[in-house]
Amino acid sequence: MTKRKKILVLSLAIVGVLVIGGSFFLYTQNSHKKEANNQFESYTNKQGISPNDIEKKSMEKDYKQGGYIFNVIFKDDPAYTYEYIYMPNNDMTLLVFKDNVGVDSGMKHEPLK
Numbered sequence: 001m002t003k004r005k006k007i008l009v010l011s012l013a014i015v016g017v018l019v020i021g022g023s024f025f026l027y028t029q030n031s032h033k034k035e036a037n038n039q040f041e042s043y044t045n046k047q048g049i050s051p052n053d054i055e056k057k058s059m060e061k062d063y064k065q066g067g068y069i070f071n072v073i074f075k076d077d078p079a080y081t082y083e084y085i086y087m088p089n090n091d092m093t094l095l096v097f098k099d100n101v102g103v104d105s106g107m108k109h110e111p112l113k
Contacts (some may be wrong), residue, residue, distance in 0.1 A: 005067060024075075032068070032088055033059075033061075033068065035086075035088070036059070036067070036068035036070075036086040037059075038081075039086050039091075039092045040070050040084055040086065040092065040093075043084060043094070043112065044084075044094040046108050046112055047110075047112065049074070049109060053074050053075055053076060054072055054075070055073045055074060055075045055078060056071075056072070056073040057070060057071070057072045057073075058070070058071045061083070062087075065087060066087065066088060067085060067087035067088060067090075068084050068085075068086045069083060069084070069085050069086075070082075070084040070085075070086070071083055071085070072084065072093075074108070074109065076108055077107060077108040077109065078096055080096050080097065080098050080103070080107045080108075081096070081097045081098075082094060082096055082097075082107075082109065083095040083096070083097065093111075094112070096109075096111070096112040
């Protein structure tokens with residue numbers, strides 16, 4: 001094989017590995033995001049919360065720990081910010097804040113036991 005053919009074959013192999021690896025990465029990220037959304041919906045459903053009760057919701061990736069964080073403000077409890085934390089292979093955790101300070105009581109929607 002000539003030097004030119006070797007470079008071409010090597011280049012195609014590298015591109016192929018990158019495409020397959022990139023596709024796998026995007027697939028797993030998307031499936032984790034869907035699972036996080038499903039867990040959030042399940043958790044809020046168990047709390048008796050309707051999607052219509054949500055005034056504001058944002059979702060962000062937690063790159064440090066590998067999960068997702070949902071920041072939620074409810075129409076009926078606007079003074080509190082609810083932070084739902086999802087980690088793969090783990091349950092949903094709920095933290096509640098008022099004026100950027102964590103609280104254990106006073107909120108309308110209590111964490112599940």
